[in-house]
Amino acid sequence: xxxxxxxxxIDARVSDFIEKPRKMLIDGKWVNSxxxxxxxxxxxxxxxxxxxxAEGDKQDVDIAVKAARKAFESGPWSKMSATQRSKLIWxxxxxxxxxxxxxxxxxxxxxxxxxxxxxxxxxxxxxxxFRYMAGWANKLEGTTIPLSxxxxxxxxxxxxxxxxxxxxxxQIIPWNFPLLMAAWKLGPALAxxxxxxxxxxxxxxxxxxxxxxxxxxxGFPDGVVNIVPGYGExxxxxxxxxxxxxxxxxxxxxxxxxxxxxAATGNLKKxxxxxxxxxxxxxxxxxxxxxxxxxxxxxxFFNQGQTCCAGSRLFVERSAFDQVVEGVSAQAKKIKVGxxxxxxxxxxxxxxxxxxxxxxKYMDIGMxxxxxxxxxxxxxxxxxxxVEPTVLVDTKDDMxxxxxxxxxxxxxxxxxxxxxxxxxxxxNTVYGLAAGIWTKDLSKAHRTAAALRAGTxxxxxxxxxxxxxxxxxxxxxxxxxxxxxDVLELYTQTKAVCTRI
Ligand code: NAI
Ligand code: MG
Numbered sequence: 001x002x003x004x005x006x007x008x009x010i011d012a013r014v015s016d017f018i019e020k021p022r023k024m025l026i027d028g029k030w031v032n033s034x035x036x037x038x039x040x041x042x043x044x045x046x047x048x049x050x051x052x053x054a055e056g057d058k059q060d061v062d063i064a065v066k067a068a069r070k071a072f073e074s075g076p077w078s079k080m081s082a083t084q085r086s087k088l089i090w091x092x093x094x095x096x097x098x099x100x101x102x103x104x105x106x107x108x109x110x111x112x113x114x115x116x117x118x119x120x121x122x123x124x125x126x127x128x129x130f131r132y133m134a135g136w137a138n139k140l141e142g143t144t145i146p147l148s149x150x151x152x153x154x155x156x157x158x159x160x161x162x163x164x165x166x167x168x169x170x171q172i173i174p175w176n177f178p179l180l181m182a183a184w185k186l187g188p189a190l191a192x193x194x195x196x197x198x199x200x201x202x203x204x205x206x207x208x209x210x211x212x213x214x215x216x217x218x219g220f221p222d223g224v225v226n227i228v229p230g231y232g233e234x235x236x237x238x239x240x241x242x243x244x245x246x247x248x249x250x251x252x253x254x255x256x257x258x259x260x261x262x263a264a265t266g267n268l269k270k271x272x273x274x275x276x277x278x279x280x281x282x283x284x285x286x287x288x289x290x291x292x293x294x295x296x297x298x299x300x301f302f303n304q305g306q307t308c309c310a311g312s313r314l315f316v317e318r319s320a321f322d323q324v325v326e327g328v329s330a331q332a333k334k335i336k337v338g339x340x341x342x343x344x345x346x347x348x349x350x351x352x353x354x355x356x357x358x359x360x361k362y363m364d365i366g367m368x369x370x371x372x373x374x375x376x377x378x379x380x381x382x383x384x385x386x387v388e389p390t391v392l393v394d395t396k397d398d399m400x401x402x403x404x405x406x407x408x409x410x411x412x413x414x415x416x417x418x419x420x421x422x423x424x425x426x427x428n429t430v431y432g433l434a435a436g437i438w439t440k441d442l443s444k445a446h447r448t449a450a451a452l453r454a455g456t457x458x459x460x461x462x463x464x465x466x467x468x469x470x471x472x473x474x475x476x477x478x479x480x481x482x483x484x485x486d487v488l489e490l491y492t493q494t495k496a497v498c499t500r501i
Contacts, residue, residue, distance in 0.1 A: 010101045017106065017210060018051035024060060024229055025212040027067035028222025034059040039231070041205060044112035044349040045339035047384035051110075053205050056230035058238040061197065064226040065244050068168045068195040071223030077195065080221075086137035088218050089190050093130030095214040096123060096183075103207055107179055108340040110206045112348040112385065113303060115340050125465060126183035129483070132467035133187035136488055140192060147498070158499045163492040165193035166270060167246030170239035172232070172260070173208075174252045175201035175351050176306040176407075181251055182208045184482045186225065187467075189249070192491040197226045197245070199236055201252075203352050205229035232256060243267045247491075250274070251308075254405075254430075254476050272480035272490050274308065274472055276405040277433030280426035281311030281462065282416075282448065284439035285320040291460070292438035293327030296411075299436055299462035301335060301389050304350055305359075305409035308477075309434035311462055313402060314413040315422055321415040325393060328411070329375040332389035337380055349385035350408060356385045359408030366392050366401035371412065397425055405431070419444065423451035432474025436462040455481070 021038045023030035037055040042048065056064075071077050077085075096103065103126075104118035113122070142161035150156060171185040178200060189196050200208035212227045228235055236256075240248050240263035247270035250260045254275040264271045281299050283292045299311030316324045340348035350356045360379050367377065376390030390410040395402050402412050416422040426435065435454040439445050442459075449457040455472045458464060465471065470484035480490045 010105055013102050014105050021052040021054060022209050024054045024056055025227040026064045028216065039202060041110055043109050044351050044385045051206060053229045056228035057234040060228050061235055061238040061242060064197045064228050065168060065242055067223035068197055068226055069244055071221060072168055072195040075223055076221040077224045082138035085190065085193060086134045088220055089130050089134035089137060091218040092214055093127045095218055096127040103179060103210060106206050106210060110204045111175060111178055111351055113340050114345045114348050122177055122180045126180045129183040129187045129467040133191040137191040140488060140492060156501050158501050160497055162495040162497060164495055166491055166493055167194060168244060169194045169196050170245045170248040171196055171198045172236050172239060172250045173200055175203040176303060178204035179207035179211060182211055185249055188487040189491045192488055194491055195224050197228055197239060199228050199230060199239060202231050237263060240264060241266055245269050273478040274482055275476060275478045277308050277431045277477050278313055278405055278429045279309050279311050279434040280313045280315055281436035282422060282426065283316045283320060283324050284444065285317040286440050287438035288440060289320060289323060293324055293331065295462050297328045297331035300411040301347060301409050302463055304347055306351060306407050309456065311436050312406065312411055314411050315416050315426060316413060318415040318417055325374060325391060325413045329391045332375045332391055335389045337386050347389060350387060353385060356387065359387055359406055362401055362406045363390060363410060369399045371395045371401060397428055403429060419448060427453045430476040433477035
């Protein structure tokens with residue numbers, strides 16, 4: 001551990017990991033599913049089966065929830081000090097960092113993203129998140145509260161609050177940043193002292209399972225983190241509906257987010273949601289146009305466009321429109337689409353055949369509605385899951401491609417004339433996850449930031465993530481926040497203690 005590993009050794013470690021069907025982690029043990037069933041995960045760059053995974057469903061979820069409940073109520077975890085929890089979470093971050101290469105390679109094989117991106121972004125950001133959250137574990141304080149209600153002249157009260165964990169948490173995550181989404185969910189839940197059943201996306205379960213090995217190596221007690229891979233309609237739905245789960249935290253489509261809310265009504269479990277987006281990215285004519293062009297291209301094309309906060313609606317002040325759109329199209333043409341394992345690849349395949357079909361359908365609908373592709377607009381050859389980075393113009397605000405999340409490398413570009421018009425059109429969507437603003441006029445930047453209904457606003461940058469920066473959605477982009485101090489509120493609950501003294 002911690003020593004340099006040659007590429008061949010990494011390959012050997014990763015191929016060992018995926019050689020036999022991967023088991024699920026329940027109560028500190030790696031087990032098969034009760035049904036004995038497995039499901040395949042694919043390498044999206046080849047379309048071939050990459051690995052077989054134990055397929056969890058309701059029966060496995062029931063066992064995992066029992067283990068998490070026991071660990072929460074009576075296991076060693078429930079008696080640990082906050083500092084002991086902090087040390088375990090910090091250690092997990094260290095172990096992850098020591099295994100960057102193995103995680104990055106596995107992520108690329110399972111998700112398709114360029115290896116350089118997995119190595120430089122996904123894995124280090126996940127390690128960082130654990131360390132940031134480790135720091136919070138022993139700083140979750142309540143308050144003392146002066147009361148003004150003595151009912152009798154002599155009565156005095158001492159009142160304070162305790163911040164306690166919510167309990168048993170189900171976490172359902174997507175496939176676009178498989179390891180990082182696991183970290184965003186696990187880190188704060190663990191810092192606050194909860195226990196967890198994590199369900200990775202069926203398309204990309206491998207890095208979460210590898211993380212499970214590090215969780216055991218770090219020394220987390222049995223049952224604190226349970227990992228149950230499986231499909232959404234079975235394992236995911238069973239978690240969302242489970243009567244002994246205290247909270248469900250979900251990242252994925254707005255459509256499934258609504259199903260989760262309905263499923264949660266049985267026991268009124270708490271719900272947090274990080275859902276879709278159709279984020280506006282606004283370029284004013286006084287921006288540094290070179291950096292606005294590069295930033296706008298990366299705002300949409302990063303991660304094959306499979307980013308919930310992707311800058312998918314590009315608004316450009318009219319006199320700069322042609323220059324910016326031509327610039328972004330030129331950047332799109334320069335993108336090298338290919339297998340994430342090749343060193344010069346800058347965009348990998350989409351994650352799945354389903355996602356490819358969804359994205360291509362949107363491109364076709366856009367064209368049929370009258371949009372024009374400045375560049376792109378098609379899948380690439382007969383190769384699996386690859387699509388062209390695409391810039392659509394001549395759009396109208398009510399078109400499907402302008403209103404709906406495509407979740408692929410497709411941006412719609414449109415000119416605007418005034419800041420007022422811009423704000424109303426930029427806000428004209430059911431989503432409100434993020435927004436970008438490019439201008440040298442900082443007053444205008446902050447006025448625009450205030451006018452946009454979005455959980456994150458990036459000024460002269462885009463897709464900047466930090467464990468300390470809260471992230472989440474306005475409107476139908478979600479409930480609650482991930483990361484930062486804000487997320488800890490959502491993994492704790494307040495107990496008010498009032499004593500007559
Ligand atoms: P999805 O929302 O179906 O999947 C996300 C997670 O939810 C997966 O773990 C899945 O197994 C689980 N799930 C699915 N149905 C469930 C149910 N009934 N109950 C509980 N859990 C369930 O997303 P999908 O189908 O993979 O992608 C569809 C679209 O969703 C994408 O095109 C994109 O627009 C959006 N999406 C947004 C993401 C985000 O980061 N906000 C991430 C992934 C997808
Ligand atoms: Mg789905």
